[in-house]
Amino acid sequence: MKLAFKKKSADAAGQVDFSRLPRHIAIILDGNGRWAQKRGLPRTAGHKVGAETFRSIATYCRDIGIEYLTVYAFSTENWKRPREEVDTIMVLLKKYLLEAIDTMERDNVRLSFMGDLSVLSGELRELADRCNDISARLTGCLCSICINYGGRAEIVHAAQTFAEECRTGLVKPEDLTEEGFARYLYSAGIPSPELLIRPGGEQRLSNFLLWQCAYAEFYFTNVLWPDFSKEELHRAIAAYQKRNRRFGGVKQE
Numbered sequence: 001m002k003l004a005f006k007k008k009s010a011d012a013a014g015q016v017d018f019s020r021l022p023r024h025i026a027i028i029l030d031g032n033g034r035w036a037q038k039r040g041l042p043r044t045a046g047h048k049v050g051a052e053t054f055r056s057i058a059t060y061c062r063d064i065g066i067e068y069l070t071v072y073a074f075s076t077e078n079w080k081r082p083r084e085e086v087d088t089i090m091v092l093l094k095k096y097l098l099e100a101i102d103t104m105e106r107d108n109v110r111l112s113f114m115g116d117l118s119v120l121s122g123e124l125r126e127l128a129d130r131c132n133d134i135s136a137r138l139t140g141c142l143c144s145i146c147i148n149y150g151g152r153a154e155i156v157h158a159a160q161t162f163a164e165e166c167r168t169g170l171v172k173p174e175d176l177t178e179e180g181f182a183r184y185l186y187s188a189g190i191p192s193p194e195l196l197i198r199p200g201g202e203q204r205l206s207n208f209l210l211w212q213c214a215y216a217e218f219y220f221t222n223v224l225w226p227d228f229s230k231e232e233l234h235r236a237i238a239a240y241q242k243r244n245r246r247f248g249g250v251k252q253e
């Protein structure tokens with residue numbers, strides 16, 4: 001019994017094959033509010049700590065050579081939350097981007113954004129543009145932050161762009177392929193995530209990367225996002241590496 005407990009709580013780094021890592025990991029950053037409420041703090045305190053957790057996990061992903069990290073930070077549905085919470089999330093986003101502009105070069109972590117940013121303040125959009133500009137000079141892990149992002153909205157947006165190009169005669173409906181359609185998504189040029197992690201205990205996608213996760217391996221954990229650590233990431237990667245990915249084919253012996 002003792003041994004089993006010890007094994008479970010030990011760092012899973014030893015179980016990770018670092019030569020066979022997924023190229024792209026996606027994470028739903030969930031559980032910030034509950035993390036704070038458990039401590040008698042306002043929910044926004046959880047978002048603040050959650051932003052720090054993202055910074056350290058992104059840097060660690062760069063360290064071990066993960067090429068792409070895509071995180072769900074604010075959904076198209078999150079506008080339903082109380083005004084004060086939404087406002088504080090936007091203030092924290094501004095703070096995060098300002099700090100990123102100062103540190104990205106040193107950290108060699110590229111930042112980009114997915115979602116409809118047109119509804120954000122001009123100031124936030126300008127900061128996002130500056131992050132994109134700096135990223136163009138860097139080579140490290142490409143971290144895509146999904147803001148005002150919804151998987152369905154992304155697909156509708158892609159379909160509208162495609163339809164518009166058909167109308168102008170640039171492309172033809174009958175020539176569209178799956179690969180071709182993917183080029184209209186926010187994730188154009190980024191391979192699909194092999195591993196999707198959702199902390200916070202819920203086992204659902206909540207409208208995240210609906211197209212891209214068609215064959216992702218899902219890893220759910222009860223750990224709340226602000227408590228997520230390198231050790232948790234190791235556990236998720238170790239679990240992923242034990243999966244048999246068949247893509248509709250037959251089991252490899």
Ligand code: IPE
Nearest residue numbers: 029030031032033034035073
């Ligand atoms: C995720 O944490 C962050 C956002 C959706 C902005 P939550 O705020 O959903 O935290 P819980 O799920 O209520 O604990």
Ligand code: IPE
Nearest residue numbers: 028029030072073074075206
């Ligand atoms: C998903 O979490 C969105 C983000 C983490 C940004 P939610 O907390 O909004 O999801 P539900 O409401 O539990 O499905």
Ligand code: MG
Nearest residue numbers: 030031032200
């Ligand atoms: Mg939540």
